[in-house]
Amino acid sequence: MDLNQSYRSFVLAIAQNETFKKLVMTRGKNFARRFVAGDTLEQALAAVEELEQGGVHAILDLLGEMVTSEAQSREFQAEIVRLVRAFGARPYPRYVALKLTQLGLDLSEDLAFSLMTGILAEAKQAGCFVRIDMEDSPRVDATLRVYRRLREGGFDNTGVVLQSYLKRTERDLEELLPLRPAVRIVKGAYKEPAEVAFQDKRIIDSQYLLLAKKALEHGLYTAVATHDPRIIAEMKRWTAERGIGKEGFEFQLLYGVRRDEQKKLAAEGYTVRAYVPYGTDWYPYLSRRIAERPENLVFVARSLVQG
Ligand code: FDA
Numbered sequence: 001m002d003l004n005q006s007y008r009s010f011v012l013a014i015a016q017n018e019t020f021k022k023l024v025m026t027r028g029k030n031f032a033r034r035f036v037a038g039d040t041l042e043q044a045l046a047a048v049e050e051l052e053q054g055g056v057h058a059i060l061d062l063l064g065e066m067v068t069s070e071a072q073s074r075e076f077q078a079e080i081v082r083l084v085r086a087f088g089a090r091p092y093p094r095y096v097a098l099k100l101t102q103l104g105l106d107l108s109e110d111l112a113f114s115l116m117t118g119i120l121a122e123a124k125q126a127g128c129f130v131r132i133d134m135e136d137s138p139r140v141d142a143t144l145r146v147y148r149r150l151r152e153g154g155f156d157n158t159g160v161v162l163q164s165y166l167k168r169t170e171r172d173l174e175e176l177l178p179l180r181p182a183v184r185i186v187k188g189a190y191k192e193p194a195e196v197a198f199q200d201k202r203i204i205d206s207q208y209l210l211l212a213k214k215a216l217e218h219g220l221y222t223a224v225a226t227h228d229p230r231i232i233a234e235m236k237r238w239t240a241e242r243g244i245g246k247e248g249f250e251f252q253l254l255y256g257v258r259r260d261e262q263k264k265l266a267a268e269g270y271t272v273r274a275y276v277p278y279g280t281d282w283y284p285y286l287s288r289r290i291a292e293r294p295e296n297l298v299f300v301a302r303s304l305v306q307g
Helices: 003-014 018-027 043-052 070-086 107-126 138-154 167-178 201-217 229-242 259-267 283-291 294-306
Strands: 056-062 096-097 127-131 158-163 183-186 221-224 249-254 272-278
Touching: 003 249, 003 283, 018 283, 018 294, 043 056, 043 070, 043 272, 070 096, 070 107, 070 127, 096 107, 096 221, 107 127, 107 138, 127 138, 138 158, 138 167, 167 201, 201 221, 201 229, 221 229, 229 249, 229 259, 249 259, 259 272, 259 294, 283 294
Parallel strands: 056 096, 056 272, 096 127, 127 158, 158 183, 183 221, 221 249, 249 272
Antiparallel strands: none
16 A cells, blocks of 8 residues: 555544544634535635636535435435536536435435436436535445436436545446446545555556547547646647647546636636535545645644644
């Protein structure tokens, strides 16, 4: 395991500690605001306005995951529908992201599927695309099954995410090809064991390029979701060399990360979207951001001390 992965595993393990969680939830709010647009939908929509001024579009994500009751899943569905309608009333490209465990995937695949159909029907009316984020490895099969069912059921305003750290992903991409999926390629943000996931950053990065290029070679509309300057540069070079137009793919980055790069890519004529999370359930999201980057641990430590 390389240093990056050891750091990541360490942070994701500590994040499970209830005392640490309480401390961050009460004193880490300032730090959270770097990555989270606010507690409310109205604050998220204000962030959309600001991004649009810089030529960057938004992906709105109501934070929430791994719900444990049907009632909670239905509440999330209702809130996401409210989001889709509010976004639909704005003059910007509409795009939301969600997690299937937010819609009860852990309780029942049928429940998550049926709540998704309601969201996608609303989203269609609002001209909104719905990205299904990918969660940790035990949930990948169920997520792909629900996605497949939705596409086979005629819902085409939805897309899936593939993680380059998983050993299975190249095969998943091949199996999805007949559906002509809109894919987002990411490296992967969870703590995964060596049996299922590559642990060496160089391999994860080279798998990333392999998957993104393969998706584009098959003509899939591909979201290249990374902050990695080397991957971004290589994808720009390779697509230009292959004559793949800027309309064939897009770059996606996280809200609060490399803001200048987001605007720069947009000014160069690429479609750029920033993933904008909002809501009060920000702790798991924030833990993953800290785990990605040691500098973020320093920032969070500072805000814990300063309050
Ligand atoms: P990595 O973390 O290796 O960073 C590479 C380089 O990028 C760094 O060396 C640095 O140069 C630069 N960099 C990174 N962060 C920076 C910062 N804060 N400031 C300046 N430079 C920085 N994961 C998942 O499992 N399921 C999902 O559905 C999603 N969805 C998703 C959507 C979008 C839009 C993004 C951008 C990411 C995700 N992810 C995700 C998260 C993803 O898996 C991954 O954890 C993060 O993107 C971090 O990995 P990078 O690709 O940025 O590379």
